[in-house]
Each structure stands twice: as structure tokens, then as C-alpha cells.
Amino acid sequence: MVNDSTPPLLELRNVSRSFLGEKVLDSLSFRIQKGEILGLLGRSGAGKSTLIRCINGLERIDSGDILFEGKNLSLVRDEEYRLIQRRIGMIFQYFNLLSSQRIIDNVALPLKLAGENKITRRKRAYELLDLVGLSDKANSYPGQLSGGQQQRVAIARALAYNPSVLLSDEATSALDSETTQSILELLVNLNRQMHLTIVLITHEVEVVRLVATRLIVVDRGKIVEEGSIKDIFIGPQSVVTRSLLQIFVPRLPKIIAEKINCFYGKDAIFEFYISGKEASQPFLNNLEAETGVVARILQGRFEFIQNEPIGLFFLAIEANQKKMDMAYAWLKCHGDKSELVGYV
Amino acid sequence: MHGLNAMEIKASLWVMSNIEILFRLLPEAVFDTLWMTCASSFFALLFGLPLGLLLYTTSSGNFRQNLWIHRPVSVVVDSLRTIPFIILAAGMMPLTRIVVGKAVGNEAMIFVLSVSAIPFYARMAELSFRGVDKNLIEAVRVMGATRFQIIWEVAIPEALSSLIIGFTVTVISIVAASAMAGFIGGNGLGRLAISYGYQRYNPVVMISVIFILILLNIAIQWFGDRMAHKIEKIKGSDC
Numbered sequence: 001m002v003n004d005s006t007p008p009l010l011e012l013r014n015v016s017r018s019f020l021g022e023k024v025l026d027s028l029s030f031r032i033q034k035g036e037i038l039g040l041l042g043r044s045g046a047g048k049s050t051l052i053r054c055i056n057g058l059e060r061i062d063s064g065d066i067l068f069e070g071k072n073l074s075l076v077r078d079e080e081y082r083l084i085q086r087r088i089g090m091i092f093q094y095f096n097l098l099s100s101q102r103i104i105d106n107v108a109l110p111l112k113l114a115g116e117n118k119i120t121r122r123k124r125a126y127e128l129l130d131l132v133g134l135s136d137k138a139n140s141y142p143g144q145l146s147g148g149q150q151q152r153v154a155i156a157r158a159l160a161y162n163p164s165v166l167l168s169d170e171a172t173s174a175l176d177s178e179t180t181q182s183i184l185e186l187l188v189n190l191n192r193q194m195h196l197t198i199v200l201i202t203h204e205v206e207v208v209r210l211v212a213t214r215l216i217v218v219d220r221g222k223i224v225e226e227g228s229i230k231d232i233f234i235g236p237q238s239v240v241t242r243s244l245l246q247i248f249v250p251r252l253p254k255i256i257a258e259k260i261n262c263f264y265g266k267d268a269i270f271e272f273y274i275s276g277k278e279a280s281q282p283f284l285n286n287l288e289a290e291t292g293v294v295a296r297i298l299q300g301r302f303e304f305i306q307n308e309p310i311g312l313f314f315l316a317i318e319a320n321q322k323k324m325d326m327a328y329a330w331l332k333c334h335g336d337k338s339e340l341v342g343y344v
Numbered sequence: 345m346h347g348l349n350a351m352e353i354k355a356s357l358w359v360m361s362n363i364e365i366l367f368r369l370l371p372e373a374v375f376d377t378l379w380m381t382c383a384s385s386f387f388a389l390l391f392g393l394p395l396g397l398l399l400y401t402t403s404s405g406n407f408r409q410n411l412w413i414h415r416p417v418s419v420v421v422d423s424l425r426t427i428p429f430i431i432l433a434a435g436m437m438p439l440t441r442i443v444v445g446k447a448v449g450n451e452a453m454i455f456v457l458s459v460s461a462i463p464f465y466a467r468m469a470e471l472s473f474r475g476v477d478k479n480l481i482e483a484v485r486v487m488g489a490t491r492f493q494i495i496w497e498v499a500i501p502e503a504l505s506s507l508i509i510g511f512t513v514t515v516i517s518i519v520a521a522s523a524m525a526g527f528i529g530g531n532g533l534g535r536l537a538i539s540y541g542y543q544r545y546n547p548v549v550m551i552s553v554i555f556i557l558i559l560l561n562i563a564i565q566w567f568g569d570r571m572a573h574k575i576e577k578i579k580g581s582d583c
Contacts, residue, residue, distance in 0.1 A: 056486040057486065058482055058485065058486060081488075082488035082489075082490070083488065084488075085486055085487060085488035086487065086488040088486070090483065090486055090487075092479065092483060094479065096477070096479050096480045096482075096483035097480075098480065098497075098498060098501065098502060099502065099579045100501040100502050100504060100575070100579060101501065109484070109487070109497070110487045110488075112497070113484070113487055113488060113489045113490075113493050113497070114488070141578060141579050142579075143579045161487075
């Protein structure tokens with residue numbers, strides 16, 4: 001896992017950038033560690049694009065420092081900046097391949113720009129196409145490939161110069177969910193096999209949920225939340241994160257939500273989140289065995305977020321003060337979140 | 345390549361039949377027109393393309409933004425394009441005399457035609473370059489490409505089919521202008537149409553010239569389209 005003591009690959013310190021007096025990046029600071037898959041989540045207009053453009057040198061920053069492998073980007077000169085840019089691979093929402101060039105030449109482009117000879121370029125490009133599973137398309141043109149295939153080519157191209165980090169700018173936003181899945185799998189494999197550091201910039205919760213090891217939520221140029229995926233999904237702290245995760249978190253069925261009140265009812269409803277080892281147990285059975293309280297699931301979701309089981313439930317328990325107290329104590333002890341929502 | 349002597353034309357005026365006129369004068373007129381068109385097109389490409397690139401790269405928001413260059417160049421290019429060809433040619437006569445040595449004849453017309461076609465093609469080329477996806481340019485920029493590499497590896501290959509279509513339009517406008525050059529001392533089909541078709545109202549000559557000009561334009565357009573289409577086709581733009 002991520003170790004804070006190793007020097008970060010990329011570090012932003014109080015980076016600010018304004019356009020026409022409006023702060024798009026507001027004193028942003030964070031670190032990207034070697035080998036992690038960092039998800040940068042935010043709504044459109046949150047400042048994600050500007051952030052990327054500042055990192056890769058398309059946009060200057062007003063204040064603060066960006067350090068890449070220990071080098072302060074605002075202090076390096078043009079020539080050295082180009083060398084650094086080559087160490088940062090990028091993929092984009094609309095692939096940005098050269099439509100007039102064959103796939104093989106598209107992949108080899110970064111090497112050509114760096115002045116590598118033709119034999120080296122070809123050899124490396126074929127290796128990379130093999131890696132992304134498209135070696136049979138070497139002589140096709142981008143227009144003849146599907147969106148998913150084009151993104152694979154773009155990934156191969158981004159890796160041509162052996163970058164130390166891959167920035168993905170909404171790379172799956174234009175793809176259907178099945179293709180998205182396969183692209184994400186490819187990225188995870190690259191991360192495991194080549195220890196490639198990946199930054200996923202996206203507005204899609206699903207994307208970060210599937211692959212990111214750590215998550216940063218950005219809103220209005222500020223970091224509103226930072227932490228492990230599991231922690232953030234179970235207990236989002238900020239309003240923005242909560243609204244972004246809305247589709248993921250189950251809500252009470254309408255018919256029950258309408259009837260619910262704070263004082264009295266036949267059943268008490270608890271919101272109960274459980275994860276990790278606890279979630280691998282038959283926890284409702286355990287609850288009954290240890291407290292004698294029977295709980296029903298009203299609504300819920302159970303799944304694995306990066307191999308960790310997570311359950312988000314609404315439970316109904318008989319509204320009897322003694323039983324409720326016992327159940328509450330048990331739930332609190334075993335779950336990540338246990339809250340009395342109301343009575344029905 | 346020398347034009348018809350004016351005396352020759354006068355002397356033969358009443359004795360030649362329509363057929364004789366067409367047979368004796370047409371081949372040379374066609375040759376003169378082709379020569380003027382080819383040479384002027386060559387110069388239009390040679391100077392217009394770099395000028396178009398300059399306009400493109402220095403325009404605001406582009407990777408070599410420089411309005412101190414862009415604005416004056418724009419003004420010169422647009423001014424030249426505002427002046428109708430025939431007035432430009434007449435007004436430029438003193439300059440033509442200095443550069444070419446004389447103000448009439450094919451070479452003088454080539455100079456004038458080029459001066460009028462260069463800004464035209466420059467704007468066309470600029471438009472073609474603007475058609476290249478900005479995101480693509482940026483994607484290559486962040487790979488650490490130099491400005492020269494961006495132009496050479498991305499802008500030109502990506503804009504190629506559009507550049508060819510623009511050049512085709514330019515060549516056709518040169519053919520049209522070269523016909524007009526017949527009024528002010530140019531040879532070729534324009535001269536033939538003016539001296540025979542217009543001044544001596546000979547409908548056979550007039551119609552023949554118009555017919556040949558149309559054929560010429562169709563051929564140029566066909567050739568240009570075919571080249572552009574070939575490039576588009578290998579891209580497989582169906583996706």
C-alpha cells in the first residue's frame with residue numbers, strides 16, 4: 001500500500017490558478033505516490049481539467065509549486081520541461097490519435113518526437129501494441145477502429161516513452177460500460193505488472209470505485225475529501241461527495257420513506273453499513289444468535305470494492321425499546337455506520 | 345511561348361475563317377493559359393502555404409500566439425484580397441516592370457497572378473489548419489513536441505486533404521484571373537476571347553474559349569477532389 005515516507009512522484013503545494021478573477025484552483029495541495037491508482041473525482045467545472053493542464057504544462061499556475069520527481073516544474077527550462085513531459089503519459093476522452101497515420105506510427109509518435117531511430121521505434125511500438133492486444137491492427141488507421149480499440153492505441157502511445165505516471169483525463173467517459181470495463185482492466189494490469197502510477201481524472205463514480213486505490217474529491221478548485229475508496233464510500237464527509245455518491249448509496253423505498261416518522265411505529269429502521277471481515281460473516285444470523293433480535297432487510301446493496309466486501313442496508317427491527325437498544329449496541333460494535341432513521 | 349503579334353492578328357483578321365482562327369490560335373492560347381496557371385499556382389503554394397501557417401500559428405489562442413505578427417500580416421493579406429484582380433494588375437504595373445522587366449506578357453502576368461493568389465491561398469491554408477483538432481495539437485504538445493514537430497508531424501499531415509481542396513479552389517481562381525489578364529496584356533485564352541469573341545464579336549471563338557475554360561476547371565476540380573478523397577479514404581473516415 002501507499003507509504004507516506006517514500007518521496008512522492010508528484011506533489012502539488014498550494015497551487016492556485018484564476019481565470020478572470022475566478023479561482024479555478026484554490027490553493028490545492030496533494031501528493032501522488034509511486035505505484036498507486038489515484039482517482040480524482042469531481043463534477044464538471046470542478047477544476048479537474050485545469051489541474052491536468054497545469055501539471056502537463058499547457059497552463060501556467062499563479063502561485064504554488066508543482067514538483068515532479070523532486071523537480072520544481074516552474075523552475076525548469078523549456079528543453080528540460082520537454083523531457084519531463086515525456087515522463088508523463090496522457091490519455092484523453094476522445095483519444096486524440098492522428099487520423100492520417102497508421103496505428104503503428106501513432107504508437108511510435110512519442111519516440112519519433114524524441115528522435116529515436118526508425119528500427120527502435122517500430123520494435124517498441126509492436127511490443128506496446130502487443131501489450132494492449134492490438135498487434136493485428138498495426139497497419140490500420142484510427143478511423144477503422146472502434147472507440148475502445150482507439151483508446152487502447154492511445155494507451156500504448158502514452159506508454160511508448162516509459163512514463164512514470166499515466167494521467168487519464170476522462171478516458172472512459174466516451175465509451176460504453178462494457179468497453180469502459182475492459183479499458184479499466186487494462187489499466188489495472190499495467191499498474192500491477194509495470195508498477196505504473198495512474199491518475200484517473202473523472203466525474204464517473206463507477207470508474208474510481210472499480211479501480212482506484214485512493215480517492216481525492218475536488219470541488220470548486222478545492223479538495224473536499226481525500227482517503228481510501230472504502231472509507232469515502234462508507235462515510236462521505238462532504239456534501240459534494242455525498243451527492244456524487246448518491247447513485248451508489250441505497251435509499252429507502254418511496255413507500256416507506258413517506259410513512260417514516262421520528263416517534264412511533266411498529267418497526268424501527270436502522271441504516272447500517274458493514275465492511276471488511278465483519279461483512280464476510282452471516283451478520284444477521286449473528287445478530288439474532290447474540291441478541292435474539294430479528295432484523296429484516298428493507299433495502300440494500302452488497303458488493304466488493306477492490307476485493308473488500310461492503311454492505312449498505314436499511315434494516316427493520318421490531319420497535320421495542322429493549323430490543324432496539326440491544327440491536328443498536330450490536331450493530332454499532334460490528335458495523336461502520338449504524339443510525340436510527342425512524343419508525344414505520 | 346511568345347504571344348501573338350498584334351499586327352499578325354490585324355492582318356489575318358478578315359481572311360481567317362472561324363475554323364482557321366481556332367486551329368491557328370487556340371493551341372497556343374491553351375498552352376499560354378496552362379503555363380501561366382501552373383507557374384502562378386506553384387508560387388501561390390510556395391509562398392501561400394508558409395504564410396497560411398504563419399497566420400495560423402500566430403492567431404490568438406494558438407501555440408505560437410503573437411498578435412504583433414498576426415494582425416499586420418492579416419491586414420496585408422486581406423487588403424490584397426480586397427482589390428479586384430484587374431485593378432491590382434493595373435496598379436502593380438510599375439512594380440511588375442521592376443521585378444519582371446516588362447509589364448506585359450506571360451511572365452509579367454505570372455507575377456501579378458501570383459501576388460493575387462498568394463494571399464488567397466494563405467487564407468485558405470489557414471482555414472485548413474484551423475480545422476485540425478485543437479485537442480490533438482495539445483495532446484502532441486504534452487508529449488514534449490517542439491513547435492516545428494507540431495507543424496510537421498501533426499498540422500500538415502492532418503490538414504492535408506483540406507489543404508489540397510483549398511489549393512484546387514486557388515488554381516481554379518487563377519485560371520479565371522488569367523483569362524481576365526487578357527485585358528491588360530496577358531496572353532492565353534483570355535486574350536483570344538477578348539480580341540475575337542468580345543472586340544470583334546465572334547460567337548464561335550467566344551463559345552469555344554468558354555467551353556475550354558469549363559473543361560479545364562472540371563479537370564482541375566476532378567483531380568483535386570480525387571487526391572483529397574484518396575487521403576480521406578485511407579483514413580477510413582466512416583467511424
